[in-house]
Every structure is written in C-alpha cells, then in structure tokens.
Amino acid sequence: MTISSAASEVAGMQRIGGAGTDRTERAERHSGKAIGGATVAAAGSACAASGMPSYRGLLWCDPRTKIVVVFTLGCFCLTLAGGDAQSMIIVRRLLAFAPALLLLFTRRRGAGIGYALCLVGFWLVATFVLPHVGGPIGWLIYASVGMMTQMLPAAMGAYWMLVTTTASELIGALQRMHVPLPITVPIAVMFRFLPVALAEQRAINDAMRMRGVRFGGGKVGQMLEYRVVPLMTNSVRIADELTQSALTRGLGYDKHRTSIARIGFHTIDMLMLLLCAACYIAWGLTAMGILQ
C-alpha cells in the first residue's frame, strides 16, 4: 500500500460521491414528499439531534452560494472592479458590511462585531483624521486604511466560508459544479491528511531536537532525509490502516454513494445570489453609462 494508492482510494470514493449526489437529492425529495408536512418537524429535530446545523447558526446556505459571495466580495472590494463611479462606491460600501452580517448570523459574533468595529474605525479615521494630517504620516495612514478596507472584506468573507463549511459539503458542492477530479481529490486528501502529516511532523521534529545540535551543522541533505523518511513511512502506514478501516465500512459497495451533507439551494441562497447579481448588474449599468 502506498500513498498514491490510498489517494486513488480517496479518489474512488469521491468519484462515487459525485455520482451519488443526484441520488441524494432524489432520495431527500422523495422522503420529504412521502412523509408529508407533519413529520418534517420530526426530521428537523432528528437533524438537530445529529448536530448538523448547531455550529452554523441561523444562516445556513449552500457552499456554492458561499463561493459566489466570496468571489463577488473579491471582485468588487479587493480588485475594485467598477472603478470610481458613484454607484459602484455605494455597492462597495454595502458589500464591505456583508461579512459582518454573515458572521453575526453564523455564531461568529465576536469576529462579526470586531470586523464591524474595524470598518467604523476606518471610516472615522478617513473622515475626521485624514484631512488634518499631511505629509508622510498622512500618506501612511491613507495607504494603510486604503489597503485594509480593500483586503479585509474579502478576507473575512473567505473566513466565513471556511468556518461554516465542512469538508464533505465543500467537496459535494464542488462535484456538483462539475469541478474536475484533479482539483477535488487533492482537496479531499488535504483535508484528511494534512492534520495527520502535521502531527507526525511535530513528533519527528521533537525527536530531532532532542537528539541535539548536530542537525544544525551543514548536513542539509541528511537533515532532509531524516525529516522526510519517517514522515513518509508513517504516512504510508496510516494510509494503509485508514484504507483497511474504510474498506470494512463499505467503501466501494456501490458505484453510487449517498450523502447526508445538506447541499441544495433554498430561499436564503436565492436571496444572496440575487444580491450578488444586483452588484454585477450595477457594474454593467455603470459600464454602459446608464448609472453614474
């Protein structure tokens, strides 16, 4: 068993997951219809019992919606698409506050409030302090405030996406977007293996530090070997055991595979996608000269 074969194992699973996704949807729709409205509440409580939405708060949306939101934030706030037109500046300001709201409604109140305070602070500095400070200090404040207001919204949006999405949701969503396997497989492997590799690396590092300074002195090739060899052998061993465990639990049972990850567009997704679309429409209109 090697890493590559473990990876292909994971790849196999993901392929199965990809094929199984519409089946998931069908099964969900089917059971919803059959059970009827009265038991929807029961299903909801079962879902609550299985802990699904607990760490996501009120605002639950599809990973694909999140990707669109983050992309929109990047497009307008980070790259300043749309230029200096009056309406685009308004759009940009509204968008800058969006991550604060998103975080507030997904149980990241601390981050949301902190971010909102930052924005207000920047605005205060820009309106009340900047006009009275000149010279290089003024320029420094201007540059740093400008950079922060440009970068923070997109960064906070990406943070929101990462903390509210599990690996299986993200991969399920990517597969439905027909993202090719060479991209989704490394993501799946990274999610599962990166923490393992990091922990192993830490232990190896400890063992090396304990053995003392001789590693520091010039033996670069050997140092690399000492680091990489145990990491590789341990990773292979863990991959091997992981494969055994997965195989006894039915990996590869069927070409298809169901998933309990709740992926699908709902009202909230529609609303958010519409808002994003509105931003792009505003951009188009300004480009055509209809909006100022």
Add this chain to the structure above:
Amino acid sequence: MSDTGIIRCDNVSFTYANVETPSITGFDCEIHAGQVVLLCGDSGCGKTTVTRLVNGLVPHYFEGTLTGRVSVDGLDVASSELAELGKHVGTVFQNPKSQFFTLDVTGEMAFGCENFTMPPDDIRASIAREAQRFDIEHLLGRPIDALSGGQKQKVACASVCVPDPPILVFDEPSSNLDATAIGELARAISLLKKHGKTILIAEHRLYWLANLVDQVMYMRDGQIVRTLSADEFRSLPDHERQAMGLRPVHVEDIEDFASVRGGDSANGEIADGDTGDATDAVHSNTDTAEAYQVEHFAYRYQHSRNVVLDIAHAAIAAGRATAITGLNGAGKSTFARCLQGLDRRCRGTLIEPQTGRSLRRKQRLSSCFTVMQDVNCELFCESVLDEIVLAQPQENKSVALDVLRRLDLEAFADRHPLSLSGGQKQRVAIAAALASERPIIILDEPTSGLDLRHMRQVASMVRSLTHMGRTIVVVTHDPEFAIAACDANITLEQGRLAEAYPLDAAGDQRLAARLTAPVAA
C-alpha cells in the same frame, strides 16, 4: 442460524504473501449468535489474523494463501465482496488516529451508511439512535481532533453500529485507553451484548473483560490450544495464567507484578518510616537529597485560560524509576514534554541533586532523553547501529555496539530499523536513550498494546537502566507496567499533583485500585 453458529471456521489456514510460515493453521471455531468471545495469546499468535478472517480483510485486502472455509452470518468470506461483508461485520481498530475517515463526528457516523447507499433521512435517524445509545449526543458535529481517547473509541463503536451489523470485531481496542476510557468501553460492549450482537475481541489487557465474556479462546502459533468458559476464565489459577503468558484477569492480581521489580530494595529505602500517608510520602521523597526537584512547572495553551499543568513542587528520585500516572488529559504527556524541555511555553526548572544546579529548558533538552509513544517517529537511519550512533554525544561505534550488546540487540545491528517488529523498534529507541548518556530517560506510554512477555521485557529493561544509575520517568496508564517497573508513583489530576507515594506493598495496592477503579465499579 443459532444451532450452526454465526461465525464458523473449518480447518482454516492462512499464509500472508511474502511470508514463509503460516499465521494460522488448522483453525477451527464456532461462535454462536449473541456471544462475546475473547481471543488472547502472545503477540504474533494469529489473533489479528482471525479478526481479519471474520471481517474479510483476509483474503480480500491482505493477500496470501487461504485454505479451509470461513463463513460469517451465512456468507462465505472468500467468495463474498469485502464491502458486502461490511454490512454484516463492523470492525473497531486499535489506533484511533487511523480509523476515522472524516474529520467530524457526524460525518464519521454517516460514512458507512453513505457507502451502503441508505437514504439520507434513514441515516440521520440511525445516527440519532446510536448517538443516544452510546450517550455521545453532545459530541455530534464536533471535530474528531477535539475528542479524548475514550470519546474517540466510543465514536468508533457508535460509527460501526450505525449500519446495524449483527457481528462486531474489536482488535485490541483498549491499548490506547486510560482507566476511565476502558470503563466506558466496557459499558459500551455490555450494551452491545444486551442488544444481541455477536462480539469478537482480540485483546492483551484482560481485567476489564472478565465479567463480559462468554467464551475465551487461547491461541498459540496460529491455533486454538485451549477454550475456556467464562467461569473457567474467571477462576483461572494464577500460575496457569502466567504460564499461558496472559495479563491479569482480576484487578487484585495486578499488584503481584511487584515480583518483576523483585529484589530491588529501592522502594524500601524511600518508604522508610512511611506510614502510607500521601503527604508523608511526599515529604520523605522531598527530603531525600538524591532527588531531582521539579519546581513550578506550569503550562497553558495559547489563547486558553485553563492551566494544563501547574505543579509547584515534585521530587523524582535519582537513579530510580518514577511512574507518572493519571487519566488521559491529566497533563501527563505535557509534563513529559516540559521535563524534556521541548516546549517553549512551559515554565519551571528542574534542580539537580548533589550539584544543586537548576536546569532550564534548553539545558533539559540535552540532559533528558524521551522514548516516544510512537517510536516510528524517532527512527531515522538506515541501520540500528547508525540509530544508536546518532543519539550518542560523541560518535563511537564500539561504545554503540556495547550498548546494543547490553540490551540484547546485537543481532540487529545491521538491520534496517523499519524492518523490525514493534517491540524490537521500541527496544532500539530505549538503546538510543541509553547511548545518549543523559541522566534522565523519559518513556511515554511504553506499553500500549504489549502482551505480558513484552511488557515484562520492557519492565526489566527499565530496571536495568536504573541499575546503570539512570533516572527513569515513565508516563503510563498501565497499572500492571507501573507496578512491575517503577519505585514510586506521582499521580496527576487536571494538571496538578494529586498524590505521590512510593510503590511498596501498600502503594502497589493503591495504584492498582486507582488505575482500574472505573472498571471495578
């Protein structure tokens, strides 16, 4: 089904590919539905191969030559698909690090059912059912990384139960668990038994299973040499058990491990004038000039208010072996890391006996040597000899060979470390510690998953290291090993020093009672 047995092996032999000797030969057994069966015997006796025969990893994953017939729940193992067998047999493995396929508890519990293409709502209902049964509802949705060892093993049990297989196989489930976690595991298994599951357990540590099993199969060299009923197992005479190489069946027998420590008068000295009272013991230790003094060890994680470790004072007798015991999460491993000086955020000093020099973190890094729990992380070289030379303060092959000779490893000098068995690797790591010529040697959980013979071997190695004048600190939750190898015990509780006492007769009893309490209760 009940009259023919749910698991049947008829004259089964199996030889792994690339290995000459068969792992099991002429293996016959019949297990009836609803029974809890224990497989025991030395490492390498074929226990794990039997569990693999039942869950289908042999012959579907591990290739080799299989003769005879294995049938499980009416299926012929050799001709059934591995994934199909997965519906009938659930397996809980030894190492929690490598048996979880996803990163969160809910996803993990869903994994099997998702593979078996159950409708999502049914899966959610099954997850809710098993979570309630195993009392882990509060863990759902949490990242698996954040769980303790016992919680992980409970999640593993619950996960394999979600698709509701009639047969469950456990391969050394307790090796990484502390007393509380073993207690929880024992309760989980008795619950599964009550629900009519057929359970097959391969295990070295036996005391926690004494009241759970219906039948015990004792294996040697790939065959069942003795089958015991539950009553026979519980009343197994001590000398017979020892002759069979089994670990204690009863908590009371654990104290007898002091015999390994044997004629060493070490604990006697420390215990002089000791009335068995904890504070007295601490003082008698403290007053000994021949002890390392641990002063103000404190550690807390970044961004955390909780102190993980806070020890104002402790004494570690020089030239003796001291056990650091306590539950998972009590701060044992953090203590070991701090003592070794591996962590920058750890405060505190260690005062040497005699010189009175206080060793700061950087100095401790070069005066202690840790044999890590996962020895695979500290084997770097191409031969065992190189491994020893690497640990030496000055490279010197003849001294290194001498170290290998002293620990009976001479024959392996030219072997590649990774080609050795787990026990041998561990001995190489201990040899490296000896070769480092550092006064303090720390062993982090050295006996997880060792059988009686190997455990005794490690214990006698620890004894011989103390005879060479080394100070040994053993982090362990294995009462059998602590009693067999150590002279004194320090118990940690929530990062604080709860008690310290010498391991004399009274101390042994106290330690054994403490480290097995949750099972006995």
